[in-house]
Amino acid sequence: MSKGPAERGLFEVYDRDPERADDLVFGRRADAGRRGFLKGAGLASMGAMLGAAIPFHRNMPSGFLPVALAATAEIKGKDGLRLVNDRPINAETPAHLLDDAVTPTARHFIRNNGNPPENMDADKWVVTIDGEVDKPLKLTIADLKKNFPVVKQALWIECAGNGRSFFDPPVSGGQWTYGAVGCSQWTGVRLADVLKAAGVKKSAVYTGHEGADTHLSGDPKKVTLSRGLPIAKATDPSVLIAFEQNGAALHAQNGAPLRLVAPGYPGSCSQKWLTRVWVREKVHDGEKMGGSSYRVPNRPVEPGAKVDSKDYVIIGEMPVKSLITSPMTGTKGAGREIEVRGHAWSGSGDVAELAVSYDFGQTWHKAQLDKPANPFAWQNWRTKLTVPQAGYYEIWARATSGKGVSQPHMPVWNPRGYVNSAMHRVSVTVA
Numbered sequence: 092m093s094k095g096p097a098e099r100g101l102f103e104v105y106d107r108d109p110e111r112a113d114d115l116v117f118g119r120r121a122d123a124g125r126r127g128f129l130k131g132a133g134l135a136s137m138g139a140m141l142g143a144a145i146p147f148h149r150n151m152p153s154g155f156l157p158v159a160l161a162a163t164a165e166i167k168g169k170d171g172l173r174l175v176n177d178r179p180i181n182a183e184t185p186a187h188l189l190d191d192a193v194t195p196t197a198r199h200f201i202r203n204n205g206n207p208p209e210n211m212d213a214d215k216w217v218v219t220i221d222g223e224v225d226k227p228l229k230l231t232i233a234d235l236k237k238n239f240p241v242v243k244q245a246l247w248i249e250c251a252g253n254g255r256s257f258f259d260p261p262v263s264g265g266q267w268t269y270g271a272v273g274c275s276q277w278t279g280v281r282l283a284d285v286l287k288a289a290g291v292k293k294s295a296v297y298t299g300h301e302g303a304d305t306h307l308s309g310d311p312k313k314v315t316l317s318r319g320l321p322i323a324k325a326t327d328p329s330v331l332i333a334f335e336q337n338g339a340a341l342h343a344q345n346g347a348p349l350r351l352v353a354p355g356y357p358g359s360c361s362q363k364w365l366t367r368v369w370v371r372e373k374v375h376d377g378e379k380m381g382g383s384s385y386r387v388p389n390r391p392v393e394p395g396a397k398v399d400s401k402d403y404v405i406i407g408e409m410p411v412k413s414l415i416t417s418p419m420t421g422t423k424g425a426g427r428e429i430e431v432r433g434h435a436w437s438g439s440g441d442v443a444e445l446a447v448s449y450d451f452g453q454t455w456h457k458a459q460l461d462k463p464a465n466p467f468a469w470q471n472w473r474t475k476l477t478v479p480q481a482g483y484y485e486i487w488a489r490a491t492s493g494k495g496v497s498q499p500h501m502p503v504w505n506p507r508g509y510v511n512s513a514m515h516r517v518s519v520t521v522a
């Protein structure tokens with residue numbers, strides 16, 4: 092192992108070589124070859140996870156997998172999230188905890204590429220709009236509220252890597268299962284209105300987004316993530332510069348005090364801790380816009396194949412997808428009548444139909460599917476199923492978009508494990 096926990100998350104380090112990881116995290120005293128204290132990056136990341144310092148960290152016995160690495164993360168202001176990585180902090184929400192029509196802040200997942208900024212002053216926050224515009228702008232949050240119509244919208248954000256853990260052969264990266272998606276209610280101003288005030292020039296092609304988080308390496312010259320949107324998407328009225336999440340300040344891990352929310356596109360287009368929207372005369376070439384980042388092969392490839400950089404395309408609209416939030420998978424002793432609930436969403440806008448099956452796809456039952464609360468809110472659905480007898484069942488959900496595209500059974504393999512839109516399956520044992 093060449094890199095210590097300063098470069099990798101504890102999860103990854105422990106995964107590869109638990110004994111060596113323990114040395115790295117707790118340190119090995121050079122003189123006696125004995126283990127020392129929890130320190131350095133290990134201590135720092137554990138403190139970040141807990142949202143507090145660890146006064147007695149010197150007493151923590153080495154050789155133990157720190158309890159903070161248990162499956163459920165104790166992240167301040169979050170409830171029941173499962174840690175996917177600790178450095179940077181990445182955490183997903185178990186499907187049954189996403190049952191609410193609008194996702195509470197405490198249940199909204201966290202996907203960080205770097206270290207969130209600390210001690211931000213919302214009153215002094217400034218976002219710059221520049222590049223291919225007639226009139227570059229520097230706006231405080233108060234300016235945004237004063238100069239533009241303030242709107243409140245439920246908008247879903249899904250990480251393009253959601254479902255990555257189900258690829259075969261496996262692919263590296265955050266091993267998300269189902270829960271890197273959420274639909275909070277966001278308050279903000281439309282990016283379209285702000286761009287209009289700046290006067291977007293005819294030469295504009297793309298936006299490029301910048302945020303205030305810092306690189307894991309600590310190198311101030313390195314950028315964590317800077318993605319962008321085609322101008323047509325950036326000026327869609329659903330894309331917000333948001334300063335509130337569910338009627339309160341944004342959660343620190345979800346981009347406080349200011350972020351973009353660009354529903355329909357990969358979550359990475361929703362820049363957190365937003366400091367700049369740079370209007371570009373070409374496709375934005377910021378960090379994680381090239382290579383295999385947020386890009387998929389331009390044609391189907393054999394699972395496990397290597398793909399040349401020139402054969403990738405940037406992920407645009409996310410696929411149609413759905414989630415079963417009740418019953419919880421693994422439910423035992425259910426009655427024969429089962430109420431099934433969940434959400435459905437699609438990057439092309441609307442979901443036209445949601446059907447469920449309890450016989451491995453032989454028959455499908457249309458659920459009652461709500462209209463979205465506003466464009467790009469996920470759509471809530473529910474139905475009652477009556478299964479014929481006691482036994483093991485799987486409930487499958489299949490959403491179909493307004494364009495007539497349905498969810499597949501299996502993900503379409505790609506080298507980085509993006510856009511897995513395979514149907515969600517939950518298991519239920521009926522008594």
Ligand SMILES: Nc1nc2c(c(=O)[nH]1)N[C@H]1C(S)=C(S)[C@@H](COP(=O)(O)O)O[C@H]1N2
Nearest residue numbers: 200201202203204250302345358359362363
């Ligand atoms: N500045 C910044 N913005 C960011 C990220 C990041 O690492 N830094 N991660 C992106 C990714 S990959 C996703 S999926 C979403 C996740 O938003 P959330 O953490 O609020 O759920 O934020 C995006 N915005």
Ligand SMILES: [Mo]
Nearest residue numbers: 250251358359
């Ligand atoms: Mo993401």
